[in-house]
Amino acid sequence: GAVVSQHPSWVICKSGTSVKIECRSLDFQATTMFWYRQFPKQSLMLMATSNEGSKATYEQGVEKDKFLINHASLTLSTLTVTSAHPEDSSFYICSAGDSSGPDTQYFGPGTRLTVL
Amino acid sequence: KNEVEQSPQNLTAQEGEFITINCSYSVGISALHWLQQHPGGGIVSLFMLSSGKKKHGRLIATINIQEKHSSLHITASHPRDSAVYICAVNTGNQFYFGTGTSLTVIP
Numbered sequence: 001g002a003v004v005s006q007h008p009s010w011v012i013c014k015s016g017t018s019v020k021i022e023c024r025s026l027d028f029q030a031t032t033m034f035w036y037r038q039f040p041k042q043s044l045m046l047m048a049t050s051n052e053g054s055k056a057t058y059e060q061g062v063e064k065d066k067f068l069i070n071h072a073s074l075t076l077s078t079l080t081v082t083s084a085h086p087e088d089s090s091f092y093i094c095s096a097g098d099s100s101g102p103d104t105q106y107f108g109p110g111t112r113l114t115v116l
Numbered sequence: 117k118n119e120v121e122q123s124p125q126n127l128t129a130q131e132g133e134f135i136t137i138n139c140s141y142s143v144g145i146s147a148l149h150w151l152q153q154h155p156g157g158g159i160v161s162l163f164m165l166s167s168g169k170k171k172h173g174r175l176i177a178t179i180n181i182q183e184k185h186s187s188l189h190i191t192a193s194h195p196r197d198s199a200v201y202i203c204a205v206n207t208g209n210q211f212y213f214g215t216g217t218s219l220t221v222i223p
Binding site for chain 1: 149151158159160161164202204206210211213214215216
C-alpha cells in the first residue's frame with residue numbers, strides 16, 4: 001500500500017523559533033496533501049489543503065503567515081510553524097491523496113511538536 | 117452538533133470479545149474512513165468505504181448510505197487492538213472527523 005512519511009517524528013524547540021515538518025509520499029505522486037493538527041484528547045482538525053505547485057488553502061481560523069505550507073513537488077509538502085509558541089504544541093499529521101481521487105487518503109505517522 | 121458522531125467514546129473489552137464501534141454522520145459524503153491511532157499518535161488508515169462492506173483480517177467495516185451510519189467490527193479482539201478508532205467522512209470538499217473511540221482490550 002501507499003506510504004506517507006513525516007520528519008521529524010518529534011521535535012522540541014524554544015519559543016520564538018521556527019520548525020519545519022516534512023511530509024513525503026514514498027511510492028506515489030501526491031497531487032494533494034492535507035495538514036491536520038490534533039490537541040490532546042481531541043479529534044483531528046484540518047488546517048490546510050495543499051496542491052502541488054499552487055498556494056495552500058487554509059481552513060478558517062488558521063493563520064497562513066504562521067503556518068507556512070509549501071508543496072513544491074509531487075512527493076513533498078512542508079509545514080513550517082513560524083515563531084512557535086507553547087500553544088502551538090500539538091500533534092501534526094499529514095495525509096496525501098494520489099491521482100485516483102480525493103477520497104483516497106494515506107496518513108503519515110504524525111509529528112509531535114513541543115514548544116518550551 | 118458535530119457532523120460526525122461516534123459511540124461509544126470509551127470501550128473496555130476482554131480479549132476474544134466481538135467489538136462494535138458506531139459512526140453516524142449528518143452530511144452528504146463521497147467516502148468514509150476508519151482510522152486507528154495508537155498511543156504515541158501514529159495513525160493508520162484501516163478502511164475507506166463508499167458503500168457496502170469491507171473486510172481485512174479480523175476487522176470488518178460496513179456502511180449504510182441511506183441511514184448515514186457506519187460500523188467497525190473487530191472479531192476475536194486482542195490487546196494489540198487497543199487504540200483510538202476514528203471515523204472520518206469526506207464530503208468531496210472537506211473532511212470531518214469524529215472524536216474517536218478509545219478501545220482497551222484486557223488480556
